[in-house]
Amino acid sequence: DHYPAYHRIDINLNRTFTFQSWRLRTSIGVINLYNRRNVRSYIYDWNGPEQGLIRTNETWFPRLPSFTFSAEF
Numbered sequence: 900d901h902y903p904a905y906h907r908i909d910i911n912l913n914r915t916f917t918f919q920s921w922r923l924r925t926s927i928g929v930i931n932l933y934n935r936r937n938v939r940s941y942i943y944d945w946n947g948p949e950q951g952l953i954r955t956n957e958t959w960f961p962r963l964p965s966f967t968f969s970a971e972f
Contacts, residue, residue, distance in 0.1 A: 908932045911965075926967040934962040 911928035931937075942955045 905937045922971040924969045928965045930963040
């Protein structure tokens with residue numbers, strides 16, 4: 900088996916504030932904006948002869964917000 904196509908959209912907004920003697924950079928973003936469940940790996944479990952081998956999908960991160968701040972002096 901092949902893994903299904905991996906696909907996600909990230910968005911990031913940046914802003915820089917300049918003061919007299921220093922600079923503040925800010926960023927806000929979202930990873931996996933539309934919350935697609937991309938398969939990272941498959942986990943196989945044996946559940947006996949009645950159910951046989953069962954495959955479970957392990958996925959990457961769901962929608963994940965991010966915030967960053969940095970100062971430059």
